[in-house]
Amino acid sequence: MTETDTGTPTGEHRACLALWAIPGLGPRTLDAVRAFAGGQLSRLASAPVRDWVSDVPVPAPVRQRLATVASLDDLASRVESACDAAGIRVAFAGTPAHPGRLVGLEDAPPLLFYRGEPGPPRRRLAMVGSRHPDQGFLPFARTFARQVAEAGVGVVSGAAEGVDRACHWGALDAAGETWAFLGSALDQLDPAQARLLPHFLARGGVFFSELPPGVRASTTTFPRRNRLIAGASDAVLVMRAGLESGSLYTADAARTQGRPVFALPGDVWQPAAAGCNALLADGRARACTSAEAICAVVGVHSGRAVPPGREGGWWEALSVEARGAYGLLDRVPRSFDEVLAQSPLSPAALTSALVELELSGLVVQHPGKRYEKV
Structure with missing residues (x-):
């Protein structure tokens, strides 16, 4: 029986594991x-x-695949055996090793497969970018990520060639925690990922995947995993991206999830930076130019100024929506619905504003989506 982060899996967990192993059966179908x-x-x-x-109530192709299974218990045992053989563990939603920020997101997986030792809760930043950035950028990305990790921020990325991998290495250089969400099962690593894994396991990193053993990466699995990179993080920083970069999918996912999106501006004549510049020009991302600035955004910069005095530039740096939301809060926790009733914002816009305030250290969220001024 495969190991989970809470010991022996329950019957409910094993049934979930079995169903999750059926190709084409996603979160919404599982709910049905x-x-x-x-x-x-x-x-x-x-x-x-x-x-x-x-x-x-499942689609016909899923029904056909289910029909080949004797029982969910049997299928769960087969998946558990495959996990045991590859040293893979399973984190179910709501358990300690499962990324807490994924819980409650639309289309979030009910479980993740992982290798490594997830650390305690902390602020985490997704750092993503092109597989082939402009010459000389990768050392900069590695140094940038090291500075972020040195501040105590976890670095989240996708272990892909180029910027992603440089950011992981930067976090490892600082002995910081770094998470990689993969577009394949953890027993189907490409050679470069297989070489990276021992360094992760020895130095505080974790490999995650929503895909059960045996599933290879494909053109559909990579865009899907991008929503997990964004969802597991407090904010997303696009380091380098061309107009066709897959990193832009991560930025889109972050905006849908209400995560703040930032981008490093680049030279206008540099195609490798065109995607970042487009995000900034269209207002889909805010500019970031230093590790110190992005660390402050996720709430680890002890020198930032905060309201009620609103001294310095941090208040001015907030979006108009975040400032308005802050004015509706008090020192007594208020529910999301209470704030929404007094706000002109849509539920999605208010969610984004509250996340921005929380990441800036101006608001704390209590259980049950209750918000309080710091």
């Missing part, structure tokens, strides 16, 4: 199956799949 099972997947675990597969 859970509702079909009366809110508990474990009710389906030991019953032969043939007894319920014709009635379960």
Whole structure:
């Protein structure tokens, strides 16, 4: 039986693991199956799949794949054996090793496969970029990431060639924590990722994937994993990106999730920076020019000034939406719905504004989405 971050998996967890291993069965379909099972997947675990597969609300291709399975218990055992053979563990949503910021996001996976030792909660920054940036940029990216990690911020990226990998190395140089979300299963690493893994395991890094053992990377899995890079982080920094860079998918995912997006500006004649410059020109990202500045954004810069005095430039640096949201809060926690009722913002815009305030250290979020001024 494969190891999870909470010990022996429950029957509910094993049923979830089995269903998650069925190709084409994503978070929304899993929710539909859970509702079909009366809110508990474990009710389906030991019953032969043939007894319920014709009635379960899943797409036809998923139904056909399910029909080849004897029982969810049997399939869970096969997945667990594959994980054990590859040294992979499973983190279910809400358990200690699962990235807490993913919980509650639309289309978030119910579990992640991982290798490494996730550390305690901390501020985390997604640092992403092109596989082929302009000449001389990779040493800069590595140094930038080292400075971020030295401040105690976790570095999140995708372990891809180029900027992603340079940022991971920068965090490892500082003995900081770094997470890599992969577009393949953890037993299907490419040669460069396989060489990187021992350094991660020895120096505080973690490899994550939502894909069960045996799944190779493809043109569809890479865009999907980008939402996890953004979702597991407090903010996203696009270091270098051309107009066709996959890093722009991560920026789009961050905006959808209400995560602040930043970009390093580049020379206008440099194609490798055209994507970053477009993000800035269109207002989809805010400019970042130093590690110190981005660390302050995620709340680890002890020298920043904060309201109520609103001294210095930090108040001016907030978006108009964040300033308005701050004015609706008090020293007594207020629910999201209470704030929304007094705000002219849409729910999505208010969520983004509150995240910005939280990351700037001006607001603290309590359980149940209750917000309080610091």
